[in-house]
Structure formats: C-alpha cells, structure tokens
Amino acid sequence: MAENAIQEGDVVFIHYTLTGNEGQVIDSSQGRPPLGYLHGYRNIVAGLERALTGRAVGDRFDVAIPPEEGYGLREGPEPQPVPRSEFGKDARHLQVGMSFHATTSDGQNLTLWITDIQGDEVFVDANHPLAGQTLNFAIEVAEVRAATTEELTHGHVHGPGGHHH
Numbered sequence: 001m002a003e004n005a006i007q008e009g010d011v012v013f014i015h016y017t018l019t020g021n022e023g024q025v026i027d028s029s030q031g032r033p034p035l036g037y038l039h040g041y042r043n044i045v046a047g048l049e050r051a052l053t054g055r056a057v058g059d060r061f062d063v064a065i066p067p068e069e070g071y072g073l074r075e076g077p078e079p080q081p082v083p084r085s086e087f088g089k090d091a092r093h094l095q096v097g098m099s100f101h102a103t104t105s106d107g108q109n110l111t112l113w114i115t116d117i118q119g120d121e122v123f124v125d126a127n128h129p130l131a132g133q134t135l136n137f138a139i140e141v142a143e144v145r146a147a148t149t150e151e152l153t154h155g156h157v158h159g160p161g162g163h164h165h
C-alpha cells in the first residue's frame with residue numbers, strides 16, 4: 001500500500017454518485033462539499049468502506065456493492081399501514097422516504113421508513129429503502145487527514161462535512 005493509503009482512524013472526504021441498477025441516480029455529492037467519514041468506524045456501509053481501504057487522495061473508482069455489504073437484504077413483512085393519527089403532532093409533515101424511530105411493544109428500538117401514503121394510511125417499513133439493492137458507487141477521494149483524539153473517541157468526524165455539536 002502507498003504511504004498515504006487510507007487506513008483505520010483516517011478522516012476521509014469523498015465525492016460520490018450512487019446509481020441503481022437501471023442507471024438512475026439515487027444520491028450524489030455533486031454540487032455539495034464532499035462527504036466526510038471516519039474510516040474503520042462503520043460510518044458508511046461495509047462494502048464501500050472496504051473498497052476505500054488503501055486508496056489515496058485523487059483516486060477515482062467504481063464499485064458495485066451487494067446488499068449484504070450495503071443496506072442488507074429485505075427482511076420481515078411488506079410495508080404495514082398505520083393510521084396517520086398515530087403520528088400525533090408530526091402527522092401533517094409526513095412524507096414518503098422519511099424515517100423515524102419507534103419502540104416495539106417488547107421495548108426494542110427500531111428505525112422505520114415511510115414507503116407510501118394513501119389518504120389517512122401511512123405505510124411503514126422496517127427495511128432501509130435501499131435494502132435488497134446493489135449499490136453502484138462512483139467514488140473520488142477528495143481529502144484524507146488523521147483523525148483527532150476526540151473524533152476517535154466519538155467515532156465520527158467533526159467540523160465541515162461532519163458532526164457539529
């Protein structure tokens with residue numbers, strides 16, 4: 001590996017374009033500052049993190065990540081309808097694609113995504129919207145620097161492109 005190769009504990013900034021299998025752009029950093037993450041701390045999906053290990057600033061590459069190393073396979077039931085009234089004061093602001101946290105009757109915390117809204121029925125899904133999909137990333141490594149001690153303790157990046165708190 002090159003001397004400046006990306007390794008665990010580096011703060012890495014990437015430009016990315018994510019496309020689906022029909023070539024549609026799902027997300028892109030185009031026109032935005034690059035995305036910053038802390039390498040080796042699972043800030044990003046496992047397959048992308050692995051593909052970035054050993055790369056260096058200026059590297060450009062394409063990588064196809066299977067669901068198992070991306071947002072997982074689809075599991076459990078199809079999206080379930082929930083009455084809009086269950087959302088209380090948030091009920092007016094619901095949109096397809098939004099996620100929220102919920103607690104099950106046995107006390108488990110989970111993230112749910114809204115997949116559809118039909119009148120007063122809101123369909124929610126425990127799968128990430130990209131679960132079951134291959135993720136096709138076009139990546140450019142924009143910047144790499146060493147993490148601060150505080151960033152390593154927190155497990156994420158601070159400052160521009162990272163957490164502010």
Ligand code: ZN
Pocket residue numbers: 154156157158163165
């Ligand atoms: Zn922090």
